[in-house]
Amino acid sequence: MPKKQSKKLEKKCLNCDQIFYPRKDRYDKIKFCCQPCLYEYMRKDKVEITCLECGKKMFVKKTLATKKKYCSKACMAKHYKKTMTGRNNPHYKNGLTDKKNIYTWYCYNNMNSRCSNINNKNYYRYGGRGIAVCNIWKKDIQLFMKWADEHGYKDGLTIDRINNNGPYGPWNCQVISRKNNSKKMYEQKYRYLPV
Ligand SMILES: [Zn+2]
């Protein structure tokens, strides 16, 4: 019986169209005649981009060329931190809601709300009684921020009106602690109780 001749299977290289004979067991997997062909093919419909953070060059698919900007997530995070936080952020306005200012900002909004928002649950004690925020502060939050900063306002303290029937304004306000404020309110309540 003649020995069965195993005919070598031929294959065409995807890159250079050369005929080559891959090993039988790797026939399905192998697609290129040589490694340089593989690399060349991989770069064929790809574009080279540079990582915005570290400058590393890489090849990506054309469809991703405009989207991909970083070589890794770490690079992306680094770059984001540099360009998107604080004053570097293109949406940065005035820093009023910065960590440093956030309590003053809340305080300002609460104050305005108490005096002008009918739906505020404390409105009857403020706006309802004719207590208003002075125009200087109402028009420019920066001035309020500056005042609060100069008077040492921070979380846990409140802004108190010296004359209880007067408006919120720099001449009628002081920064005191919550405890002192409730003490003052208590005294006022029982000292000047309307008859
Ligand atoms: Zn080839």
Ligand SMILES: [Zn+2]
């Ligand atoms: Zn990078």
